[in-house]
Amino acid sequence: MYTARRSIEEAHKPASDADGPTQIRLILALARPHARALALVAALTLAGSGTTLTIPWLAGTLAGHLVEAGSTGTVRLVALLVGAIVASAALGAVVQIVSGETAARILADLRSSLYAHLQRLPMSWHVAHRHGDVLALITSEVAHLGHFLTGTLVAIPPLLVTAAGAALLMLRIDPALALLVPVLVPTYVILLKLVGRRLRDLGAREQEAEARVLALAEDNLGVIAAIKTFTREEPEHARYRRRVDAARRVSVRLNRMEALVEPVGTLVAALAALALLLMVGDHIHRGRLATQELFSFLFYAALLTRPVAALAESWSQVQVTRGILARMAQVLAAGAEPGYAPAARLPHLNGEIRFEGVDFAYPGRPPVLSGFDLTIAPGEKVAILGGNGIGKTTLVALLLRLYDCRSGRIMLDGHDITGVAVETLRRQIALVPQRPELVSSTVRENIAFGRHGASAAEIEAAARRADAYDFIQALPQGFDTGIGDHGVRLSGGQGQRIALARALLKDAPIVILDEATSMYDPEGEERFVETCARILHGRTVLLITHRPASVTLADRVIRL
Ligand SMILES: Nc1ncnc2c1ncn2[C@@H]1O[C@H](COP(=O)(O)OP(=O)(O)OP(=O)(O)O)[C@@H](O)[C@H]1O
Numbered sequence: 142m143y144t145a146r147r148s149i150e151e152a153h154k155p156a157s158d159a160d161g162p163t164q165i166r167l168i169l170a171l172a173r174p175h176a177r178a179l180a181l182v183a184a185l186t187l188a189g190s191g192t193t194l195t196i197p198w199l200a201g202t203l204a205g206h207l208v209e210a211g212s213t214g215t216v217r218l219v220a221l222l223v224g225a226i227v228a229s230a231a232l233g234a235v236v237q238i239v240s241g242e243t244a245a246r247i248l249a250d251l252r253s254s255l256y257a258h259l260q261r262l263p264m265s266w267h268v269a270h271r272h273g274d275v276l277a278l279i280t281s282e283v284a285h286l287g288h289f290l291t292g293t294l295v296a297i298p299p300l301l302v303t304a305a306g307a308a309l310l311m312l313r314i315d316p317a318l319a320l321l322v323p324v325l326v327p328t329y330v331i332l333l334k335l336v337g338r339r340l341r342d343l344g345a346r347e348q349e350a351e352a353r354v355l356a357l358a359e360d361n362l363g364v365i366a367a368i369k370t371f372t373r374e375e376p377e378h379a380r381y382r383r384r385v386d387a388a389r390r391v392s393v394r395l396n397r398m399e400a401l402v403e404p405v406g407t408l409v410a411a412l413a414a415l416a417l418l419l420m421v422g423d424h425i426h427r428g429r430l431a432t433q434e435l436f437s438f439l440f441y442a443a444l445l446t447r448p449v450a451a452l453a454e455s456w457s458q459v460q461v462t463r464g465i466l467a468r469m470a471q472v473l474a475a476g477a478e479p480g481y482a483p484a485a486r487l488p489h490l491n492g493e494i495r496f497e498g499v500d501f502a503y504p505g506r507p508p509v510l511s512g513f514d515l516t517i518a519p520g521e522k523v524a525i526l527g528g529n530g531i532g533k534t535t536l537v538a539l540l541l542r543l544y545d546c547r548s549g550r551i552m553l554d555g556h557d558i559t560g561v562a563v564e565t566l567r568r569q570i571a572l573v574p575q576r577p578e579l580v581s582s583t584v585r586e587n588i589a590f591g592r593h594g595a596s597a598a599e600i601e602a603a604a605r606r607a608d609a610y611d612f613i614q615a616l617p618q619g620f621d622t623g624i625g626d627h628g629v630r631l632s633g634g635q636g637q638r639i640a641l642a643r644a645l646l647k648d649a650p651i652v653i654l655d656e657a658t659s660m661y662d663p664e665g666e667e668r669f670v671e672t673c674a675r676i677l678h679g680r681t682v683l684l685i686t687h688r689p690a691s692v693t694l695a696d697r698v699i700r701l
Pocket residue numbers: 268503504506509527528529530531532533534535536575
């Protein structure tokens with residue numbers, strides 16, 4: 142899997158606009174790990190199409206025999222024909238199964254690579270992109286791509302091979318047919334090209350409209366209590382309806398356009414059939430075609446009609462899918478967070494932190510920090526105070542390298558954090574953030590999030606230290622109680638205690654408490670402050686708080 146991801150990312154080194162070649166590179170990168178399965182699909186496809194192509198010939202021979210000599214001596218031919226029909230159907234089914242499975246595997250690789258890549262993209266990327274768009278990309282757009290891969294794309298090669306084979310065999314029977322090719326093929330291609338661009342645009346607009354619908358639903362369901370308390374049901378429903386209608390309008394236009402494409406194929410096929418009829422009629426009239434050849438020729442013509450119409454329909458799918466591939470290629474081309482590349486490991490820390498002349502501004506915003514200096518000794522506990530929006534949380538984000546300083550540097554035990562692998566940095570810092578950021582699972586899993594592979598006893602011990610054990614035991618299933626979406630079934634203070642337990646379980650040399658006890662009741666906070674003196678002994682602690690009780694934990698107070 143890692144190899145697949147790496148090759149997909151390698152296909153995207155030029156972070157430019159995702160153009161045709163980039164999409165082809167993406168497809169090749171996706172296909173590479175499945176080369177053997179794809180080769181099997183190709184071989185089966187050839188075998189299937191070859192078998193299908195014998196059917197008109199056998200049927201023509203049989204028909205010719207029946208017309209000229211009656212039904213005597215046809216048993217062998219009938220048996221062969223039935224055999225070819227059964228083999229063609231069986232091979233068709235096998236191709237469908239094998240190619241469907243291969244496509245599903247390719248798709249699973251793509252989904253998982255996309256997700257892995259999203260996790261590695263920097264915070265600045267996530268802040269700049271709408272959740273709804275990203276969700277749409279990894280859900281509905283990936284599903285669309287899946288339908289395309291398993292439904293349309295796997296059907297194209299057999300259709301192409303059958304159409305080309307039928308055309309070649311018809312040419313062999315009657316070379317005058319070659320005259321038709323220079324007329325019909327360009328007509329077909331030009332007609333498809335004309336609608337192709339429009340289809341791509343509409344496809345992109347449809348995905349965009351769907352993403353807006355998804356984003357609003359996601360946003361609003363997340364603030365459903367606010368919608369109720371501010372009685373926003375009607376205006377929010379109207380807003381949702383407007384987005385649904387906008388998506389419907391684009392989808393209807395796309396559908397109309399797609400509906401035009403199949404008749405294009407049918408039209409070309411009908412023109413070809415008419416031309417054939419005229420030519421064949423003339424040739425029979427002049428006695429140039431044997432009866433058997435005539436029948437075979439007409440059966441091949443019938444065989445050719447279906448792929449021509451179906452290819453036109455597949456073409457419209459290809460156009461919509463190109464838009465999706467372009468958007469995926471763009472996401473995959475976005476550079477991962479710095480520090481994931483092989484870099485020096487940060488050794489186990491004593492916990493000295495130094496901010497040296499740090500300047501920082503969020504993109505498009507005025508500076509938050511200018512020339513900021515601060516040195517914290519190993520094991521020291523420092524409270525950072527300051528008004529709302531002054532930059533306290535930003536300091537934490539810089540220390541964890543969620544963002545990089547514009548200038549200046551941050552040193553841990555004398556190591557510049559930009560020179561070490563981010564995971565070795567982040568593993569040594571336990572953060573209790575302002576908002577608990579709980580996962581939609583059980584209490585146990587939320588605490589275990591702090592350290593992979595922690596035992597039940599360690600989880601319970603961390604809960605005790607965070608003063609969370611008693612309330613957890615009182616929940617219906619104790620540690621195995623589900624807490625709802627992002628902890629919606631917990632009180633604010635309970636959520637914070639779980640977030641704290643999670644951080645304590647991490648057992649890191651540096652601990653950051655960003656308003657970690659802001660929702661604790663006074664007794665709980667007091668108990669926590671008492672426990673802290675013991676459990677945080679020897680660790681470097683950065684304490685961001687407005688609460689006097691928590692400030693007492695600090696050896697030193699810094700005001701921003
Ligand atoms: N992702 C972001 N993009 C742009 N600006 C941001 C972002 N995050 C924070 N800011 C801005 O940066 C400034 C500092 O924010 P920060 O969260 O560090 O403040 P704080 O001191 O922790 O405030 P509080 O006490 O309210 O938690 C604020 O003006 C805020 O609006």
